[in-house]
Amino acid sequence: MASHSRTSARGNSGGGGARIGSGAKIRGRVSGSGDLTVDGSIEGEVSVRGNLVVNESGSVKGDAVDADSITVAGTLEADGQVTGQLRVLVGSRVRCNVKGGIALDEGAEFSGRIDADFDLPPELEGGGHSGRRGRN
Numbered sequence: 001m002a003s004h005s006r007t008s009a010r011g012n013s014g015g016g017g018a019r020i021g022s023g024a025k026i027r028g029r030v031s032g033s034g035d036l037t038v039d040g041s042i043e044g045e046v047s048v049r050g051n052l053v054v055n056e057s058g059s060v061k062g063d064a065v066d067a068d069s070i071t072v073a074g075t076l077e078a079d080g081q082v083t084g085q086l087r088v089l090v091g092s093r094v095r096c097n098v099k100g101g102i103a104l105d106e107g108a109e110f111s112g113r114i115d116a117d118f119d120l121p122p123e124l125e126g127g128g129h130s131g132r133r134g135r136n
Contacts, residue, residue: 017050022057036067038074052084056091065096 017035020026024040035050038058045063046052052067054060059075069085076082078096088094090107097113104110 020058054092 017037018032019037020040020042022039026040026042026044028044029047030036030042030044031047033049035053036046036048037053037055038060039055040057041059041061043061045065046060047064047066048068050068052060052065052070054070054072054074054076056073058073059077061075061077062080063078064080064082065076065078066081066083069087070076070082071087071089072092072094073089074092076092076094076096080097082096082098082100084100086094086098086100086102088102088104088108088110090105093109095111097115099115101116102110102114
């Protein structure tokens with residue numbers, strides 16, 4: 001049985017996706033349907049209709065990143081918008097602006113702006129305005 005590091009993101013399951021190996025470096029636009037796992041590096045825009053996984057050895061640096069979900073155990077730096085459900089794992093480094101949901105593991109590094117709708121807790125609503133939504 002293979003040993004896995006505690007900060008590795010789960011890769012593709014079922015063979016329906018693509019993998020960029022640890023020795024590969026891609027510059028330009030990457031797009032497609034299906035899951036994408038990055039062990040190497042991408043410099044440029046990434047748009048996938050599926051799950052994007054950036055493993056410990058992987059890095060994505062570019063203008064915009066768009067995927068159904070994004071899990072980062074390595075490095076993600078985007079000058080533009082990151083769209084999709086973002087999960088930042090312990091040991092990873094993420095610098096971007098996020099539009100959508102985000103989950104940060106304790107010990108993960110995140111720098112950027114989060115643009116998301118959320119429900120305010122009752123103690124912050126004041127005046128009994130139930131169902132009030134906030135914006136961060």
